[in-house]
Amino acid sequence: MDLKQKSINLHKKHKGKISIQSKISLKNKDDLSLAYTPGVAEVCKVIEKNSQQAYDLTSMKNTVAVVTDGSAVLGLGNIGGLASLPVMEGKAILFKEFGGVDAIPITINSLEVEKIVETIKLIAPTFGGINLEDIAAPRCFEIEERLRNELDIPVFHDDQDGTAIVVLAGLINALKLVGKNKDNTKIVINGSGAAGIAIARLLRDYGVGNIIVCDSKGIISKERDDLNQYKKELLNYTNLDNSSGTLEEAMDNTDVFVGVSVGGVLNFNMIKKMKKDPIVFAMANPIPEIMPNDALSAGARIVATGRSDFPNQLNNVLVFPGVFKGLLKARCQINNQMKISVAQVIADFVEKDLSEEKIIPSPFEYELYDVVAETIYKLSTSKND
């Protein structure tokens, strides 16, 4: 049986992936009196008097809403909230398994920024944090920015920051392996959606010398007159030589390819045009920009994808469980220093067994998540000192 059918069968057998569990026993009248009426009234009153008590007396401190409009799901595009639910439930179980965080899928049946922001704000007060998920660019940027300004709980857009952090972690180790320096490395990012733009921003903050971003029409340059606000902003720090042309032209003399676009857009010839020791991160899901074997046979030295069934899985599962565990504890927003530090600790985590086939930890190296959470927490407290 192939993977697709196996996955369908697994979902059918369990009727989805998440359920609610009680943390306390409910076996007799005394239990009911304490967990529910009349005892619970006192708990409500305590919170009514001091809203901060909700962090100690309810599950909200450890609970994150995983919110999507279903508009940019995996490589599937705008499939809507309902069809995205298997991904959101998947996210929820990864949150739990790897970060111990309780995550609840919420889909919003609208593609309007205003409605999405308002809906999240209306339901946010009983969540410890908001994880935005699979919302299409450029809408996602405005939604994230507004929520960060208008809510006092952590807001994280996994497709942006989670992906950017894991790419940077992989890049740190890949450059180490090939002996190249970030300052004079040329990186082509293919895809200028949520992930592409967030990766470009983080690589800039990290200090990568030469970044080119492409979208489906080719290199993003000053010559283009079809750029939205966010793509225009890229020109402040990418493509400083103002080159233009196709993805294939961009690949000329490139050290690193980062694909967050669609399956199959990278071919043998494009890799041939890269500099010595090509690094190829083909992260489109579920079909990568180029299959790992094809990339290797074209001369790539290091290949990574987003998939769990190939080596070097650059999946944000390495990031969001620990990051949110840390943000929930610190009750703060993530900042650039945290993102770079988290990328560095993820990279450092594979120091001992670093190789072309192991530039990134496996999701099953469970100690990682606490290291990430502690990195976030420490930076949050040092800032407050």
Added chain:
Amino acid sequence: MDLKQKSINLHKKHKGKISIQSKISLKNKDDLSLAYTPGVAEVCKVIEKNSQQAYDLTSMKNTVAVVTDGSAVLGLGNIGGLASLPVMEGKAILFKEFGGVDAIPITINSLEVEKIVETIKLIAPTFGGINLEDIAAPRCFEIEERLRNELDIPVFHDDQDGTAIVVLAGLINALKLVGKNKDNTKIVINGSGAAGIAIARLLRDYGVGNIIVCDSKGIISKERDDLNQYKKELLNYTNLDNSSGTLEEAMDNTDVFVGVSVGGVLNFNMIKKMKKDPIVFAMANPIPEIMPNDALSAGARIVATGRSDFPNQLNNVLVFPGVFKGLLKARCQINNQMKISVAQVIADFVEKDLSEEKIIPSPFEYELYDVVAETIYKLSTSKND
């Protein structure tokens, strides 16, 4: 230590009452490939093609949103969504423990009907049903009615229908014990919020002969010029003799008192004025309209409250877990026939050990919930025949 402090300690110890659990194993790369990327993409595609498949492939079929605006919580009034969260989490664990239903608390930070309805509609598509909770009257009536018309999943307002059903169940058994007949029974309902109006409607449908409803200003009668639309509608089938006056006057020659109001409003003298074998349902939470011992010493023959620490707990926990289990299976709205039948099966459930101190099953008689669910399901299918 008193109950209040014990309850606070319990909530603090566990940091709230609910958590998310994975239904499937996530222990290696193969598990990840099936539960998440790349396998999950196929599951999304199947649902995108046929939305009905979401009922088989996700957790939505068994998942209910417990939605409140925090405006009418227990006897505490409008304490807001955050302070209501301990009640919502309590509801969620009762749903799970007694009905096997996964319930997720959602609070909406608004008191406007339009915003509440819109928010619920925007997030509803990935839930199997909506349980409205602790929303103040008369707003709750409009919200419930609109959602039933505008959504294609079950919508149940527990404070209305849940309470009405459990009151009717208790009433059926109480009347049986005292040997009275519904047709010539006089019942005073004190409280004309969500519960009071729903109880009046259901008792009318059941065929109770003489119903008087009071609010804080006394008997609801044609003489009053301060009645909202829903209280006016009561006059079509209650207080047909058009009496007016105080609650105390209403209690004259009454067979049954049903209190869904506030603690302490019923006194010794009022019970003295009732007919032979007074039946007193003092359901205000957490403080009943009269404490059971006081009611008994005033001559009440049967006393019930909403609390788990007295005999005869008329709590809707007997209703909502089984009702929703049935509605989720049947994928239909509840109707009057279902409500009366459920009340009857709950009443029948105590046939063997029926007594003044046992007019209603205990929540721990676990077989009850399946009987209720099956009652709903059978009626739904017979309707479709």
